[in-house]
């Protein structure tokens with residue numbers, strides 16, 4: 001199994017890249033999606049969160065009120081770490097299970113983790129390959145404003161809050177430039193997939 005940490009700035013094109021890699025045969029693990037799964041109704045995770053923060057964090061239908069919980073932990077480091085102490089181990093455990101299943105099914109799998117803040121959290125050593133999607137700040141800004149409907153100021157602030165592209169490139173094993181058209185991205189992702197398959201000792205499907 002080859003593990004790949006996929007990262008890049010906000011709006012750089014990580015989702016577009018991971019979708020293409022999934023179509024080519026990679027197993028994609030999205031930590032944000034797993035973090036939602038471990039607190040779905042009926043899970044021990046949700047029970048632990050409700051016990052810690054009160055039933056006020058549950059909606060009438062029994063699901064977690066993420067916005068409400070977000071307001072409680074926002075700007076309160078002690079509460080945020082209490083929440084993380086519940087959720088992070090469950091996410092780690094679930095990802096461990098997923099990895100064991102993948103390894104069992106195919107030893108030469110390419111597993112791609114979508115980790116937006118990989119560099120900010122210094123997680124580069126946890127993966128066999130760090131794959132960085134690179135887009136200039138101008139491109140990021142244009143996408144966030146035109147395609148996500150963000151204000152220019154909000155988009156600029158979010159870009160500035162992340163590590164600069166240079167810091168991401170410094171730890172990259174493979175870089176995908178994504179300042180161009182989606183057609184160029186298709187071609188580059190296919191090249192990268194061939195590289196990842198070779199590193200995983202895997203024969204690509206014809």
Ligand code: ATP
Nearest residue numbers: 009010011012013014015016143147178180181182
């Ligand atoms: P976030 O960090 O916010 O999750 P992301 O890195 O996953 O962002 P995407 O969602 O893949 O970024 O891309 C941001 C937006 O830009 C999307 O609307 C996407 O379709 C578009 N986009 C990405 N790459 C290109 C491209 N090469 N040409 C045109 N549009 C693109």
